[in-house]
Amino acid sequence: MKIETIDTGYFYADGGAMFGAIPKTAWSRRYPSNETNGCVLSMRSLLIITDTGKIILVDNGAGDKHLKQLSYYNFFDLADLGEELRKRGIEPEEVTDVILTHLHFDHCGYSTQINKETGKLTPSFPNATHWVSRKQWENFLHPNALEKDSYFLENMQAVADRSLLQLIDTDTHLCPDVELRIFDGHTPGQIVPYIYSPDYTYVFAGDVIPLVASVSPEWISAYDTFPVTSYNEKIRLLDEACHKGQALIYCHDAYTKCSTVKKVNNFYTKEKILL
Template sequence: MDIQLIDTGFFHADGGAMFGTIPKTAWNRRYPSDDQNGCILAMRSMLVRDGSGKIVLVDNGAGDKHLKQLGYYNFFDLIDLREELQRRGVACEEVTDVILTHLHFDHCGYTTQKEERPDGKPSYRMTFPNATHWVSRAQWENFLHPNALEADSYFIENMQAACDSGKLRLIEGDTDLCPGIDLRLFDGHTPGQIAPYITTPERTYVFAGDVIPLAASVSPLWISAYDTCPVVSYNEKLRMLEEAAAEKQAIIYCHDAYTRCTTVKKVNDFFKADQKVSLFSMG
């Protein structure tokens, strides 16, 4: 099992939004910000090759289709994911599976690419045309009929081509994608977020998505204001963390610009990020 992390780019988010009710005097000791409370966040993707023919991509960043509409986030150092995968020996056409933790713009924007038609109207083609695209049914329904808090985070252009192609696979519960790759559902941040669990002989790696986006937000009480159901988020983080601490699993943080992956430690009723973990082939 070959696992690599890819930072598709970075953006700025308000620290008060990222840490919710936690005061800046507390969170700023764990995560840096500028004088306007802006925190740099990564858009992290994961490439997994299982050695048996599966080439799996987890999330793919914001892409470049909606940068003007999303100018508030001040994106920078965006990469061309097609070129980056080629550098790692993978053509987009070879990707067998794309797992989308959820459908907010910063996780699925590169799923499609814009191209101009002869009549001048925009169209969108799949970036990974041969891949099955895994999304939870709950998240898909929320994407199609979003609540007011999430509506601005969804763009139909990111996913319509995948749906039209018949390559969209909706799951309704925890699902085994293949031996060693399990998809588990977590609510709170958004309905039906997928957290892939990648099991190797050495340990299990958990791509936590926005269940635990930062090493600084490991504590179950540190809930982002972006989470639509904070009490649910608290309980779901506990569920993930209890197993991770007991089984010595490694948590991969999709948005942490400074810490990619750690184990977690439980001391009494308190959880914290513990030892940094290097993956087998970290990009």
């Protein structure tokens, strides 16, 4: 099995939004910001190549279709994920599966592209099964007031129209080495992939735990629509990770990609930096 992170680009998010009720005097010691409280966040994708021939992507960044509408995020150093795959000897048509943790624009925007010849939207990975939870898909189609500005139908409609969408209702295995588990809180039905490699079980924590600074269960983003649920789901994920020595991959941390975690009394913290 091969596992590799690919950063598809970066943007600025307000530190107060990222850390919610935690005061800046506390969060600024763990995560840097600029003079306007802007924190640099990565849009991290994960490439998994299994020994059975699966080529799997987890999330794919914002793409470039809505950058003008989202200009206040000040995107920079955007990478074309298709070109990044080609650098690794993989054509987008060879991707077998795309796991979308959830459908906010910064996680699924590259799922579709505008065809330069026809002007129509087409799937970026035309032969891939796109895994999404049913709860998240329904929330995407009928968003609540707090999330509606984070969803763009153009990011997923062509995928659904081509029958490339696979909805899941419960925890399931994509293949023997990749399990998809459902966590709520940040948004309904977020998928957290568990990748069972010979070295570690890697957990792509998504926006359940987007930054290593967010390992503390009480450090909950203001973007989370159900913060008490987020707290309980973080505890569920962290307790298993500590007990089993799992490695967490942080989708938005611009400085730390992956680490194991440990629990000291009632306090959780990073342990060994990986990847």
